[in-house]
Structures are given as C-alpha cells and as structure tokens.
Amino acid sequence: MDYKNLFGHATDNTASKREKALSLIEDALRDLGASVMLVASQNGEALLFAGDEEPRQMGLLAALGAAGLSALQEVIMTAFSGVEGEEEQLMTLEVSDGLIVLLSSPPVMFLAVFRDKSRLGLARLLLKRLVSKCDWDALLPNEADHVSLEEKQLQHLLEGLWEN
Amino acid sequence: MRIRWATKDLLIKIVYYGPPLAGKTTNLQKLQELIPSSRRSDLVSLDTEGDRTLFFDLMEVSLGKIGGLTPRVSVYTVPGQPRYKRVREVVLRGADGIVFVADSAADRLRENLAIWYEMLNYMKAMRLCDSPVLLQMNKQDLPNSLRPSQMQGLFKRPGKEVPSIAAEAFQGKGVKETFSQILSLVVSGGRKS
Ligand SMILES: Nc1nc2c(ncn2[C@@H]2O[C@H](COP(=O)(O)OP(=O)(O)O)[C@@H](O)[C@H]2O)c(=O)[nH]1
Ligand SMILES: [Mg+2]
Numbered sequence: 001m002d003y004k005n006l007f008g009h010a011t012d013n014t015a016s017k018r019e020k021a022l023s024l025i026e027d028a029l030r031d032l033g034a035s036v037m038l039v040a041s042q043n044g045e046a047l048l049f050a051g052d053e054e055p056r057q058m059g060l061l062a063a064l065g066a067a068g069l070s071a072l073q074e075v076i077m078t079a080f081s082g083v084e085g086e087e088e089q090l091m092t093l094e095v096s097d098g099l100i101v102l103l104s105s106p107p108v109m110f111l112a113v114f115r116d117k118s119r120l121g122l123a124r125l126l127l128k129r130l131v132s133k134c135d136w137d138a139l140l141p142n143e144a145d146h147v148s149l150e151e152k153q154l155q156h157l158l159e160g161l162w163e164n
Numbered sequence: 165m166r167i168r169w170a171t172k173d174l175l176i177k178i179v180y181y182g183p184p185l186a187g188k189t190t191n192l193q194k195l196q197e198l199i200p201s202s203r204r205s206d207l208v209s210l211d212t213e214g215d216r217t218l219f220f221d222l223m224e225v226s227l228g229k230i231g232g233l234t235p236r237v238s239v240y241t242v243p244g245q246p247r248y249k250r251v252r253e254v255v256l257r258g259a260d261g262i263v264f265v266a267d268s269a270a271d272r273l274r275e276n277l278a279i280w281y282e283m284l285n286y287m288k289a290m291r292l293c294d295s296p297v298l299l300q301m302n303k304q305d306l307p308n309s310l311r312p313s314q315m316q317g318l319f320k321r322p323g324k325e326v327p328s329i330a331a332e333a334f335q336g337k338g339v340k341e342t343f344s345q346i347l348s349l350v351v352s353g354g355r356k357s
Contacts, residue, residue: 042257044177044254044258061220061222061254073251149165149235151351154227157227157235158347160228161225161228163200
C-alpha cells in the first residue's frame, strides 16, 4: 500500500501512527474475512476498507452508500448517533448473505460486514480491540482550518461554474 | 471547511434543511441542471415514497482549483418528516453552511417554524452556531404565499442576522443565487448578510 501517497503531508511520527492504525484494521479485516470494514468519526468522516482496494476516505453517508449499505443507513446512523455521553453500543444486523457488526464508541464507530455467521464472537472481539487499540484519530484527522478561501477567489470560481 | 489531505480537497459541507415538500430536492435537481456534469457528481437521491426525501440527497460540486487545493462542496438535503429527526441530526453534523428552505404557503408557517427551531437546537448542541444560515423563501408563486417582507422577521436566530432569498425553485428562480450566497457566507465567515 502506498502510504506516502495517501498521507504525503504527514510528519514521520503521525505517518507511523497512521500506518499502525491502518494495519490494525487491515489485520482485523483479514482475520474476519470481512468484505467491508469501516471506521467513522462523529464529525461524519469515514474511512472505507472494501476487499483489497485502497482505503478510501469520504463522508460517512457516502461511505455507507459505497459499501452497499444505503438501505440500512437509518439504522446505522441511529445506532451511531446514540445518546450523548453513552458508552459503547454493539449492534448486530443479519442480512441475507452475512452479518453486519457495528461497535459504536462515541466519537468513533467501527463496522464490519462478513459472510461467515459463526465468526460473530470473533467479530465482536476484533472490534472491541480496534476501539481500544486503534489510533483512529490518526486516520481521520480533523485538520484545523489553516486554509481559507478568499471571497474574491470564490466569486471567481463560482463565475466559472455554471452552464453558460 | 476542512482539508482531505489524501486528495488535497478543500471540503465544504452545505445542508439544505426544512420541512417536507418545501423544495429541497428541487433545489438540488435544478443545481444539477445548472452545473455541467464535469463539475459535479450525479445527484444521489434515496427517495422511496413518491417525491419525498427519505434519508437524504447528496451531490458533490467541484469548484475548480485554487492554490493547489480543489474546493469541493458536498450538498445534502435532509428528510423533513418528523420521524426522521435523528437522520436530520446526523446529516447536519459538521455543516459549514445551511440553507433553510421554507415553504412560503401561509398554512405551512407553523410547520416551518417548528423545524426551524429544531435546527437551531441541533446547531447549538453541535456547536454550529457560527455556521451561516440562509433562509430561502420558496414557492413564492403560490397564491397563498406569504410575501418575503412578512416572512423575514419570523425566522430569528439569537444574535445573528438571517439573510434571505425569495425563490421559485421548480422554475429555477433563486436556486443559483441561493447556492452562491450560502458559499459566500461560508467563506466570509458569515460576516456578510
Ligand atoms: N408551486 C411550487 N412548487 C414547488 C416549488 N419548488 C418545488 N415545488 C414542488 O414541491 C414539491 C416538493 O418538492 P421537493 O423538492 O420534493 O421537496 P422536499 O421534500 O423539500 O425535498 C414538488 O412537487 C415540487 O415540484 C415552487 O417554487 N413552487
Ligand atoms: Mg426531498
């Protein structure tokens, strides 16, 4: 995997934290034989691991769509939003070709989709381990707003936006 | 605004909020017509009950390139029905700017205001009080619609101006202006009104 490309801006230290967090999730994905793993933070940002593909960072709603979980969106969102200050919440959903297990531990959530229903216990264990060990913060940085867009620049960009 | 470093995107999240059938999805449909397809994603709509938004609509608009970054606007709508309160809350999270689409029909006023205050409560809980809210007074074409001057004073935000725009979204009137103005408000930090 090309971590440099993914996180080219990172300092060495945060880069290695990310690598570690990424490999923890990828290990879990492999151990479980999961088709999808997803980590999401409560600011609505998610990192989607689907099979062998490079992890993709996107908005949580978009990630659920990309993972083919749109139909379960409401359920998942409700589980995730939980009650403020509430502790961990584990949820298992049975779908036609497998299981979806979700561990919400605000402000983060881990979700796995896998086929082998006999691995439910393992899934719970792995997700719990991710919640406690995985430095998800390093994966879903909520970068401070050092950047700003000038209004003049915006006007310029907007002028070029419309169809004639 | 945040940066997604992997792709050097400058992310701006805009949410169209409001009661059911006020015209939120229509706004996005018109934006889709007004913005060339090379500059936007397809409109993802998850509606399964006629023309009502269930869950949300989503479209991403790419504004071009500036200083090595690509400003990308994610535009969401929320489902207006009372039972989707939680979904509204989740979609609203992290919004840089909000367009409140009000149905100007006089008999929908109470419903508009109820969801307006719900939104303000969520914004307070999520510390979004600095995010600008633009009021779009839609369906101005309806014979029983309230005039802009009648509506403006009714939608209040503590300590903040509420800029507003009159619209007839299904005719495309005010759609472009609304989108441009909410982005200006986001970029200017809400100073302009
Ligand atoms: N009369 C009138 N109808 C409108 C206007 N804008 C949207 N509508 C209609 O209102 C209905 C609901 O619109 P929709 O965008 O689905 O509402 P949403 O639930 O807020 O997403 C549709 O039948 C639209 O065609 C408008 O400016 N005037
Ligand atoms: Mg709709």
